[in-house]
Amino acid sequence: MAEKHTSSSGAAVAAPTADRPDVIRNVVLVGPSGSGKTTLVEALLVASSTIPRAGRVEDGTTVSDFDEVEHRQGRSVGLSLAPLLHDGVKVNLLDTPGYADFVGELRAGLRAADCALFVVAASEGIDAATEALWEECEAVGMPRAIAVTKLDHPRADYPSVLAQAQSSFGQKVLPLYLPVDGGGTVTGLVGLLTQRLFDYSSGSRVEGEAPASFADELESARGSLIEGIIEESEDESLMDRYLGGEPIDTKVLIDDLEKAVARGSFFPVLPVCSTTGVGTLEVLELITSAFPSPLEHEPVESFTPVGKSNGRLPCDPNGPLLAEVVKTYSDPYVGRISLVRVFSGTIRPDMKLHVSGHSSAFFGEERGHEDHDEDDRVGSLSSPLGKQQRPLNHCVAGDICAIGKLSRAETGDTLSSVEQPLVMRPWSMPEPLLPVAIAAHTKSDEDKLSQGLARLAAEDPTLRIEHNAETRQVVLWCMGEAHADVALDRLANRYGVTVDQVPLRVPLRETFQAKATGHGRHVKQTGGHGQYAICDIEVEPLPEGSGFEFVDKVVGGAVPRQFIPSVEKGVRAQMEKGVLAGYPVVDIRVTLYDGKAHSVDSSDMAFQTAGALALREAAKNGKVTLLEPVDLVTVMVADEYVGTIMGDLSSRRGRVLGTEPVGSGGRTLVKAEVPQVEITRYAIDLRSMSHGTGTFTRTFVRYEPMPPNVAERVRQAATEEPVNA
16 A cells, blocks of 8 residues: 655655555644744654654755755745555645644645644643634534643643633534653653553553553543543443443444544543654654544535536545646656645546636635636646655545646646546635735746746735736735745745835825916927927816816817827826825816917927826926825724724724624724824734734725825825826
């Protein structure tokens, strides 16, 4: 069931393959940043003899953190796959970043997995983001377990973290083992059901009798665990037998435990020390025996390319091909690599595939994704382990593999057979809300920028690229500062495009507040053909959203008929450039009522110039104001931070519209209308104010006049650095 391949260091490692979905487990590791997910993956790979020794995050030698940007930043920033073989079962470990900025990678891991292992540090406990993720998994019934890591940390407090987990996640969260303290270091575990000691002090697991000193604690914890298992048992008589004093066979309890875990109704807790290996074999035993196989995953809904439902497809290697690209990344030697979860059918090397990329608008939702349908061919089929790509001869339904050189496949695309093209509904992605304006560093970078940005967008669905026509800026919409740093790092080091961050320009607008007149005179009469055009206009404001009106009231041919459109063209050109601070002029009526022309020197260009000059003079004679875009901001935050959030929104010139409680989880929805210029960095500020518990959305509402003092600062800044130079 496993093929042997040689790593770059010369050590033989197993490249596990699976011919049946029932011997596959897809497990996503989730938890806060720094909780030890990547280190736990290393320990599990060592425990299963997949690698000879564990790497270190600090040294950049772990299997999961193989990207150069991860080495430079010293943390996980992307989803990675680490397959291993244990007890005849192939386990696909999906390591996800814990930092909130990389939630897109986390979502991809949840999409590819059938169950989740929550990793919590014994020295830190559970944060609000982890609690929210637990609720999300609970909503879809995803089976879960908890690994409490870093038992050797000086501040480790396993009982406290266990109590916190039970308080946060419910009373069905119960430990399966008790850690054994060997003088400041955890040396082993005591199994609550087996009542046996699993001692790791010699470097390998040795089973023995539980210490007598654990008798009282073991009896109490074991009783709670047995009651919890029996409550989830399908045998209704089991509780009566237990309460009647009848001993329950350990095998019966273990069988019921495994069924309850697979159903997602019971959540075991396992203490683990990744550095010493304590608990790693117990984690692998839980994964292989209690976590569900892909066969137990709910059949996936599929659609035809025209949006018609094709029904739900079960996990069948012989069924129609249906797979999804959960991650796209680039390898300097292989090129584009697509990490793929196969839901139905079997993928083989060199087979032809149909690649479907459909936006959520296709399903009546929103998502920044270009629709595309085309055929492609599998360039290579492999099982990734860090940087290594180990060849596979097939990948069956339920398994995860890497496909090389799918030229157009992007993260979230559906792969199916050419004969029967299918589409999957895309998974939910949060909207990136931190705008970062960039500019190419050199002319050479400018030439490469578009291609580099296109590659970034194909890899990362949480990155949105905007070419703002009004501000003439390229804006990266990111999840946060760390996300922006990674995007810019990859642009520079992976795609050779150096860019500079520049101040973000919010798309303001200008308009007239009252009637004004303007005289445009463009007369240049030197030797040869001259230029002659004079026009007089009146400008008046229109209601918001009216746009632009041009009225011709010229009498007596003061401006010849053929030059009147030229005046309008000149006015429109000046409106785009602005008359106050370089922003477009909107909602005005311009009336041309007089002018002069020359029989020889007048021309189209001369009257265009005169029209522009007339609008500029009208702006000097009249009163022009800046209009700013206002967004409806909806903030979801824990009740304890509501006052802080409302005060902050008010300080940003926001108008709080109201609050409303959400569910019974102690959260509140705050709604406010806030000018866009005040919330360009709100994604960062909200995270800080709410300690990571707050989320928000923003929707454009309208344009409003900017307060005079704020408008004056903008005007002065525009004068110091002209926008349309």
